[in-house]
Amino acid sequence: MFTIKKIRPMFTGVITTAYTFSEDQRTSAGLYTGGKRKGDLNPYQWVVSVGNTVTGLKEGDIVYINFNRYAKAKHVPGSINDDNIQKDNMSITYEIPFIDVDGKTYLRLQNSDIEFVVEEFDGIDEGGLLE
16 A cells, blocks of 8 residues: 555646535525535635646636536436325436545546636635635
């Protein structure tokens, strides 16, 4: 067994932090805001390393990630409807590639997963990253 200390992705690969929301994000009425529950991946992450053919990104950039490429739809057993027929419910899960480097978990993505780079910002918290 060995511990990876530092990595550089190949070609169009990008390594980012893997920050999650530290608490549920809710509206003033108490409703969950879309996809922002405790433990869910935050779409805003820091770039840790980039592949040698990636342009427009550098280490330390804050980026917005589109996780749609990693979405997988599957049927799960559902409830019984009014006609006593069991229906399947569609469930969406995300199979996002992670990698552990020196005891920390990172995301292993492609540059096409990045929607945009944040150029200016206020009030950032490195641990929670733009919650």
